[in-house]
Amino acid sequence: MAEYTQKILAEYNLDAHGTTVMIQIVESSDFVPLYNVTFPGIGDATKLLVMSLRSELTAMVPIDPARLEDKRYLTALNVKYLDAGNILIDKYVPGTSSETKKLLTSYIVNMMLGLGDLEALLADENLEEIAVNGAKDYIWVFHKELGWCKTNMKPASDNAIYDQASAIGRRIGREINNLSPLMDAELADGSRVNATLYPVSQGGNTITIRKFSKNPWTMTAMIKNGTLSIELASLVWLCIQNEISLLFSGGTASGKTSFLNACSMFFPATRRIISIEETRELQLPGFAQWIPMVSRDPNPEGKGEITLYRLMVNALRQRPDIMLIGEVRTEKDAETLFEAIHTGHSVYGTVHADNAQDTIVRMTNPP
Ligand SMILES: Nc1ncnc2c1ncn2[C@@H]1O[C@H](COP(=O)(O)OP(=O)(O)OP(=O)(O)O)[C@@H](O)[C@H]1O
Ligand SMILES: [Mg+2]
Incomplete structure (x- = not known):
C-alpha cells in the first residue's frame, strides 16, 4: 500500500439532508488527491445495523415506485421513514440519545429514499462529477478546483450499484437490464446520470453523475x-x-x-x-x-x-x-x-x- 503524505488541500463539513458529513481532501503520492468522507457519529457497526434494518423498514413503509415522482408523496414518505427509524432504533438500540437518533434516522432516510452514502457526495457543491466504476474501485469525484480525486468510499457490491441504477431509472420510467445495459437518466434535483452494466462495462457496473449546478452558468x-x-x-x-x-x-x-x-x-x-x-x-x-x-x-x-x-x-x-x-x-x-x-x-x-x-x-x- 502506498504511503500518503497528508498535506491537507481542503477541509469542510456538509449537511446531507440532516446527516453531517466531514470532507477532507489530502495530497497523496497516488498522483491524485484523496477525498476522504467521514460520517461523524456513524461508525461501521452502525452502518451495518442500519443496512440490516432495510427489509424491516420496507415492510413498515412500503414504497409505490409509480408515485415517486410526486413531491408530496416523497415528503410524506420521508416523514414515515423518520417515524419508522425512530421505532426501530428504540427497539434495537434502546437508550440512544435524541441527537444520535436524529443522525441515524436521517441516515436511514438517505438510504431508503436517496442514494445512500452517495448523498454525501451529491451534497458537495464543489463537485462536478461523481463516478462509480464498479465495486472493485473506489468512487471517484471531479472537484471544481482540484480535478479528479479518489474517495475513500467503495460500493458495497456490483449488485448494489445495479440496484441503485435501477432505482434511479424507475423513478423516471427508464429501465436498465441485461437487454438494455446502458441508461441515461436524471435525479430529482436535475443531476444527469449515466449507468452501464457488466459485461458491457468490463470492470463492473458503473454510474456516472454530472451534478446539477444550483446556480446555472451565466x-x-x-x-x-x-x-x-x-x-x-x-x-x-x-x-x-x-x-x-x-x-x-x-x-x-x-x-x-x-x-x-x-x-x-x-x-x-x-x-x-x-x-x-x-x-x-x-x-x-x-x-x-x-x-x-x-x-x-x-x-x-x-x-x-x-x-x-x-x-x-x-x-x-x-x-x-x-x-x-x-x-x-x-x-x-x-x-x-x-x-x-x-x-x-x-x-x-x-x-x-x-x-x-x-x-x-x-x-x-x-x-
Ligand atoms: N465556462 C466554464 N468554466 C468553468 N467550468 C465550466 C464552464 N462551463 C461548464 N463548466 C463545468 O464543466 C462541466 C461540464 O459542463 P457541460 O455539461 O456544460 O459540458 P458539455 O460539453 O455539455 O458536456 P457533455 O459533452 O457531457 O454534454 C460542468 O460541471 C460545468 O459546471
Ligand atoms: Mg452537454
Whole structure:
C-alpha cells in the first residue's frame, strides 16, 4: 500500500439532508488527491445495523415506485421513514440519545429514499462529477478546483450499484437490464446520470453523475472566469437578437450545454422556446415562454421510443420561434436542424467536435 503524505488541500463539513458529513481532501503520492468522507457519529457497526434494518423498514413503509415522482408523496414518505427509524432504533438500540437518533434516522432516510452514502457526495457543491466504476474501485469525484480525486468510499457490491441504477431509472420510467445495459437518466434535483452494466462495462457496473449546478452558468460568470471575451459575448448577443442560428461545439464536458444555457439570457421574452434534450439539463430564465421536451428510450419490448429527431419534427408543429437542441448527433438530427433553420426558426444546439473546422466537416459529411 502506498504511503500518503497528508498535506491537507481542503477541509469542510456538509449537511446531507440532516446527516453531517466531514470532507477532507489530502495530497497523496497516488498522483491524485484523496477525498476522504467521514460520517461523524456513524461508525461501521452502525452502518451495518442500519443496512440490516432495510427489509424491516420496507415492510413498515412500503414504497409505490409509480408515485415517486410526486413531491408530496416523497415528503410524506420521508416523514414515515423518520417515524419508522425512530421505532426501530428504540427497539434495537434502546437508550440512544435524541441527537444520535436524529443522525441515524436521517441516515436511514438517505438510504431508503436517496442514494445512500452517495448523498454525501451529491451534497458537495464543489463537485462536478461523481463516478462509480464498479465495486472493485473506489468512487471517484471531479472537484471544481482540484480535478479528479479518489474517495475513500467503495460500493458495497456490483449488485448494489445495479440496484441503485435501477432505482434511479424507475423513478423516471427508464429501465436498465441485461437487454438494455446502458441508461441515461436524471435525479430529482436535475443531476444527469449515466449507468452501464457488466459485461458491457468490463470492470463492473458503473454510474456516472454530472451534478446539477444550483446556480446555472451565466454569461457574466463566463466572461469573468475568462471563458470568453466581452467582444465575443456581444457578438453572440447580436446573433441571437438578429435570429441567427448557432451551434456550440467542443469535446466531452467542455461546457457546451452550460454555454447554451448561459446564452438563454439573451433570448427575447417575446419568443416562444422549445428545447429538446435526452436528459433535462437546460434551465431557462423564468420570464421565458418555454416548453422543455425530453426524448425516451424504448421499453423492453422495443416500443414507445421517442427520439430526438421525432421531437424536433414535432416541435416544428408547435410554432416555436427558438429551438434548442441538446445534442445534434445523427445525420437525421442535423438534417432536421437545417430544415428548421430554413423554415425560419432560430436554432441553438450543441455538437461534439473539437473545433469550428471539425464542426463544419461533421455537419457537411455523413457520420
Ligand atoms: N465556462 C466554464 N468554466 C468553468 N467550468 C465550466 C464552464 N462551463 C461548464 N463548466 C463545468 O464543466 C462541466 C461540464 O459542463 P457541460 O455539461 O456544460 O459540458 P458539455 O460539453 O455539455 O458536456 P457533455 O459533452 O457531457 O454534454 C460542468 O460541471 C460545468 O459546471
Ligand atoms: Mg452537454
